Amino acid sequence: MEFSDIIKNRYSVRAYKPDPVEAEKLEYILNSARLAPTASNLQPFQIIVIQTKGREEELLTIYNRSWFVQAPLIICVCGIPEEGWTRRDNRDYLDVDIAIAMDHLILAATDLGLGTCFIAAFDAENAKKVLAIPDNVEPILFTPLGYPADMPAIKNRKELEELVRYEHW
DSSP: OOHHHHHHHOOBOOOBOOOOOOHHHHHHHHHHHHTSOOGGGOOOEEEEEEEOTTOHHHHTTTSOOGGGGTSSEEEEEEEOGGGSOBOTTOOBOHHHHHHHHHHHHHHHHHHTTOBBOOBOOSOHHHHHHHTTOOTTOEEEEEEEEBOBOSOOOOOOOOOHHHHOOOOOO
């Protein structure tokens, strides 16, 4: 797909087929996240690949939506706070780095015909327990990963003029 098509075709998938994700596709997607730019190139993240089969009940304690466990895989991108970059005014860029890595992952999945959905409204405490995440690592974002079983809805986006301001043109 052309990059502009990938951006236009990406949507938040909320129904998945049980079909497995091919190993080579998973590697391509994970490598796309690895190549994402991060502040000072510190790459302060870890990616956890979770198989859903047989773990649905405990995974639903992380995010209680049935479609969350329909896909064969769930991806969690975690941040490592002590490895992240902080600007002079103490602005921490960990969440920005994680979001960029997840965006690369999600766009790569779209390119391969796979579906995803950014999830930030999860139970972080349960995520740490269920996934045995160490104390120095924070789960930041989740996405199911699988073949879509739904169709995209019409996207409502603000007009460009509402989002962009030109300075001194």
